[in-house]
Amino acid sequence: MLLKEACVENFTDIPAALRAGANRIELNDNLTVGGTTVSRGVMAEAIRYVHEHDAGIVCMIRPRSGNFVYTDTELKIMEADLFVAQELGADGVAFGALTKDHWLDEEAMENLIGAAGGMNVVMHMAFDEIPAARQQAAIDWLAAHDVSRILTHGGPLSVPIAQTVPHLQELVKMAAGKLEILPGGGVTAANVDEITAAIGVKQAHGTKVVTFK
Known part of the structure; x- marks a missing residue:
């Protein structure tokens, strides 16, 4: 079965997305800037509702728009939000921290992964800023x-x-047996079957991966 992860803003669209066939929710605020962390209240209600409807939920952990090079204060904010997500029962969290030279901020990532405390950790599209090599x-x-x-x-x-499929195919091969590749950004209900078949994955992510508006 194809797992469809609907990327939503706040709680409003979650019921409709699940009715439309979403199996997992990625919960964000401010999707116009690529998504940031929602409030505690939104997170609590979203997690409760999604779990009552037998689906999974991943919470975006991102303190602001812009780049993924974070200050110590911003990383403290992210750690606090991770503790909240864990306390409220999120299935997973999505984040990414980079250095100015477009590599993983290893120290920050280690601390954030530790703060996630066993939740599934997703490296979000900050990954795409890392040079292909x-x-x-x-x-x-x-x-x-x-x-x-x-x-x-x-x-x-x-x-x-459609033009990045060849590189996505390469990433799937690179990641084989190590971790999952989740394609997103332009995946829609109309092309999800074609895209996932071409890449060789059984899951996809997007604001339009299911039709609910």
Whole structure:
């Protein structure tokens, strides 16, 4: 069965997304800037509702829009939000921290993964800012540090996903036996079957991966 992860903003669209066939929710605020962390109240109600309807939920942990190079204060905020997600029973969390030279901020990532306390950890599309030549090394590092999944477009979001399929296929091979590759960014209800079949995965992510509006 194909797992469809609906990327939603706050609680409002969750019931409709689940009715439309979403199996997992990625919970965000501010999707116009790529998603940030929701409030505790939104997170609590979303987790409760999703679990009552036998689906999974991943909470975005991102303190602001913009790049993924974070200050110590921002990382403290992210750790606090991770503790909240864990307390409230989230199935997973999505985050990513990079250095100015587009590599994983290893110290920050280790601390954030530790704060996740056993929840599934997803490296979000910050991964796509890592140069292609270093992505195998990044996959290996993430797998060794218990990251279970990478959400990736396979290239810049300005490039249609149909054109990034070849690189997504390469990423699936790089990650084989280590962690999951979750394609996103331009995956819709109309193309999800074609895209996932071409890449060779059984899951996909998107704001339009199911039709509920």
